[in-house]
Amino acid sequence: MAVIRDVMPAFQLLQPTSVADAQNLLQKHGNHAMALAGGMDAFDWLKDRIRKPAAVVDLSGIEELRGIRATTDGLEIGAMTTLTEVVNHPVVKQQYGLLSEAASFVASPQIRNQGTLGGNVSQDTRCWYYRAGWPCYRAGGNICYADTPVGRNREHAILHADRCVAVNASDTAPALIALDAKFVIKTAKGERVVNAEDYFVGPEHDITRMNILQPGDLLTSIRIPAAWAGSQFFFEKVRDRNVWDFPLLNVASAMRLSGNTIQDIRIAVNAAAARPVRLKAVEDAVRGRVRNASTGEMAGKLAVQGAVPLQFNAYKIPLMRNLVKRAITGVQEASWA
Amino acid sequence: MGLVQWATSPLGQNVPIHIAWFLIWVALIAGMAFLAAHAIYMKVFAKEKEFATSDSIYDSGKLPVRIPRHSLTARLFHWIMAASMLTLLFTAFLPKVGVQFDWVTYHWIAGTVLTISILFHIIHASFFLDFWSIWPDRTDLEDAKSRTLRFFGRPAALPRKFAKYPLENKLYHGTVMLTGLAVIITGVCMMFRVRTIFFPRNPYLFGDMTWGLMYVLHGLAGVLFITLVILHIYFAVRPEKLPITAGMVFGTMSREFYLKEHDPTRWAVESSKPQPGTSHGD
Numbered sequence: 001m002a003v004i005r006d007v008m009p010a011f012q013l014l015q016p017t018s019v020a021d022a023q024n025l026l027q028k029h030g031n032h033a034m035a036l037a038g039g040m041d042a043f044d045w046l047k048d049r050i051r052k053p054a055a056v057v058d059l060s061g062i063e064e065l066r067g068i069r070a071t072t073d074g075l076e077i078g079a080m081t082t083l084t085e086v087v088n089h090p091v092v093k094q095q096y097g098l099l100s101e102a103a104s105f106v107a108s109p110q111i112r113n114q115g116t117l118g119g120n121v122s123q124d125t126r127c128w129y130y131r132a133g134w135p136c137y138r139a140g141g142n143i144c145y146a147d148t149p150v151g152r153n154r155e156h157a158i159l160h161a162d163r164c165v166a167v168n169a170s171d172t173a174p175a176l177i178a179l180d181a182k183f184v185i186k187t188a189k190g191e192r193v194v195n196a197e198d199y200f201v202g203p204e205h206d207i208t209r210m211n212i213l214q215p216g217d218l219l220t221s222i223r224i225p226a227a228w229a230g231s232q233f234f235f236e237k238v239r240d241r242n243v244w245d246f247p248l249l250n251v252a253s254a255m256r257l258s259g260n261t262i263q264d265i266r267i268a269v270n271a272a273a274a275r276p277v278r279l280k281a282v283e284d285a286v287r288g289r290v291r292n293a294s295t296g297e298m299a300g301k302l303a304v305q306g307a308v309p310l311q312f313n314a315y316k317i318p319l320m321r322n323l324v325k326r327a328i329t330g331v332q333e334a335s336w337a
Numbered sequence: 338m339g340l341v342q343w344a345t346s347p348l349g350q351n352v353p354i355h356i357a358w359f360l361i362w363v364a365l366i367a368g369m370a371f372l373a374a375h376a377i378y379m380k381v382f383a384k385e386k387e388f389a390t391s392d393s394i395y396d397s398g399k400l401p402v403r404i405p406r407h408s409l410t411a412r413l414f415h416w417i418m419a420a421s422m423l424t425l426l427f428t429a430f431l432p433k434v435g436v437q438f439d440w441v442t443y444h445w446i447a448g449t450v451l452t453i454s455i456l457f458h459i460i461h462a463s464f465f466l467d468f469w470s471i472w473p474d475r476t477d478l479e480d481a482k483s484r485t486l487r488f489f490g491r492p493a494a495l496p497r498k499f500a501k502y503p504l505e506n507k508l509y510h511g512t513v514m515l516t517g518l519a520v521i522i523t524g525v526c527m528m529f530r531v532r533t534i535f536f537p538r539n540p541y542l543f544g545d546m547t548w549g550l551m552y553v554l555h556g557l558a559g560v561l562f563i564t565l566v567i568l569h570i571y572f573a574v575r576p577e578k579l580p581i582t583a584g585m586v587f588g589t590m591s592r593e594f595y596l597k598e599h600d601p602t603r604w605a606v607e608s609s610k611p612q613p614g615t616s617h618g619d
Contacts, residue, residue, distance in 0.1 A: 139344075142548065205438060
């Protein structure tokens with residue numbers, strides 16, 4: 001692991017007060033700039049002196065990036081809204097409890113007070129080889145240190161690995177995918193709105209990025225449509241310790257029922273791949289079926305098709321199978337008929 | 338600005354990791370610049386090709402109207418190789434210039450096709466074709482010297498007509514062969530670093546330095562292919578070369594073109610062999 005030096009490299013601190021200014025600064029400095037949201041991810045990179053940006057654009061002074069607003073079709077959450085605000089907001093809690101619950105599982109209260117929703121979905125992977133500054137694929141090199149016969153890969157990917165086996169560790173990302181959220185990005189060409197699942201990038205498309213943000217781009221807000229408000233939600237996160245830990249795997253689902261029949265569903269998992277994975281095959285398979293243990297069983301088996309374990313993470317396959325089962329049935333295994 | 342990107346390995350060793358990607362643009366610009374310069378030269382300065390008159394006697398009337406040049410097998414190999422080569426170039430370099438797509442699988446599949454086709458070509462050319470026809474011979478070198486002297490206005494004998502392949506073709510083939518072998522051998526080794534259907538991954542097959550040099554060699558050969566492919570396509574579509582290109586499509590060239598540019602004593606077509614008792618046109 002990298003030696004924590006605690007003395008960050010010198011950089012130019014830029015503190016814009018508007019989105020337009022922030023975007024200008026990010027575009028001006030391009031690859032040499034780092035956007036700073038809550039700093040929960042960024043400060044590690046700086047203190048470990050792995051990243052040495054010429055300029056850090058601190059977004060904390062931009063009021064328009066904060067807050068949760070009702071829109072004609074749901075909610076719009078500013079990218080700089082803290083996770084604690086998301087957890088405690090009454091409308092989020094009442095109508096979009098999935099997001100509230102997912103956000104409540106992020107790290108610790110102190111981190112949720114400082115960490116932002118935009119930062120949580122845009123965070124870099126936690127692969128320690130990568131974060132230690134080793135020249136792996138994701139860092140522009142030509143090897144994955146985790147995907148070797150002796151690599152420490154207990155927390156790594158079982159799905160969609162392509163040279164790099166790092167995973168996305170966001171808890172809110174699968175919840176936002178399940179809620180069919182849209183991410184609003186300011187780019188040099190104007191505003192771009194993308195579906196939540198399209199915000200994330202796997203190594204097969206770009207091995208050095210976790211999301212579609214290009215240098216100069218800025219995630220400004222996340223829109224949650226009303227379509228899934230008040231649905232049946234399920235979120236579960238499995239981690240090594242019950243507080244302040246990244247997920248070994250998490251699952252989020254939003255479901256509409258007609259009686260006990262699944263009318264419609266969106267389901268996503270994270271920490272299984274380098275991007276949160278929406279399980280479309282599972283959605284298609286369970287739509288129109290009775291919500292029961294056998295449907296859950298079938299969904300679980302379907303979810304892990306194509307999963308390839310590494311040396312030390314085979315446990316993730318039954319774990320994911322069971323989490324998907326539970327997400328479909330919405331109950332703990334002990335209470336199944 | 339270095340030609341190679343370096344990194345510090347976990348053991349603290351300074352190792353190469355790959356070429357500097359700006360070389361992609363260097364190769365592209367070099368190819369386009371040559372293309373432009375050659376096109377201008379051919380349009381403004383080039384003279385009509387001149388060949389020494391052969392004193393060999395042959396009955397051109399006995400030649401077929403269409404002279405067989407490439408067998409169907411040879412043509413299939415060429416186009417399969419061309420398709421795999423273009424796929425390899427696009428899948429290798431488009432992601433490096435910002436066009437992101439799932440390229441690795443297509444790349445190693447195209448690489449496998451190229452490897453198999455090259456293995457086939459080596460066997461086919463060695464045992465079923467005239468192996469030496471693609472290698473420069475003494476006549477080629479003597480004629481190249483004459484052409485060079487004449488280009489600079491120095492006195493020299495007229496060069497003879499070509500054998501089956503002009504010297505430029507032979508030199509291009511040699512360059513492509515060396516570059517191709519470099520890219521294939523390193524590419525096959527690099528397949529041990531990704532998941533394929535052929536063998537289990539083994540990133541520890543070589544040390545960091547060897548791997549790094551392999552990636553650099555693969556990259557250098559790859560960018561050289563950008564230039565080589567540009568040149569190849571350019572010459573293939575040049576008006577004076579179209580009969581040769583057509584030969585790679587249809588398998589034959591016209592009797593007129595054959596007699597104009599090729600020496601039947603150096604590339605004998607079935608009924609164009611010299612009459613007994615005549616010289617070989619030296």
